[in-house]
Amino acid sequence: MTVGVLIITHDNIGPSLLNIANDILGSCPLQLKVLHVTRASHLEFLQAQAQVLINSLDTGHGVLILTDMYGSTPSNIACNAADKKHAQVVSGLNLPMLIRVLNYSRLSLNELTEKAISGGREGVHICLTTIEKHNDTR
Template sequence: MTVGVLIITHGNIGSSLLDTTNDMLGSCPLQLKILRVTRASHPDALRQQTKEMINCLNTGQGVLILTDMYGSTPSNIACYAADEQQVRVVTGLNLPMLIRVLNYPFLSLTKLAEKAISGGREGVYTCLTTNEGTE
């Protein structure tokens, strides 16, 4: 058994990131679902969908929820669900974070959340051009 992953994002962000990750890795080694949040989404319906998805994804090892932006509707819905046992929420979803998570499918929920955070942080750089730094 492995940790389940629930991605809750605005619009198609989650689907686009997962499609790109699947292209890069060839497959998705974890059980994963995506909840798409739009302007028309109703918070109560989102909370209910989130609970249902968590119940479907949790095979005993817990569920890692990844959201795109802290303080927004997706993260608020995720934080509501975090009251459940065996649920961890990590915000700031980016491609390096998702790839890192999917590269460690057999980690515990706590360790997988740590990998998500490290992948997200370590994937952010300032790229210098050849002209910068020479003045």
């Protein structure tokens, strides 16, 4: 009894992130499906497919939809699909966000949505170079 997760992204971003997450974690603890959008995709088909995937993922606890870029076709498909179902959409998908979601698989839809947002935000850092680190110690 967990929240389902639907990833809607451009091309192979979603499957690639999911493969990496599975390598890191060893498995996927949630019901999760991926819908990838290409230039050749037909919008009506994708919209219908998103509805089918959401229906298959929703066991009564809702569906968290993760998209790669706000305002893009995947994001628009997700927002349209979420309007018709018990679902939340979070854009800006990155690997820390996905790992966070997979690590908190027992949370409610609202709690998992917050974890996705915090994981995405907290996964963004300015990385100091070796020279910058050396200069900071002086």
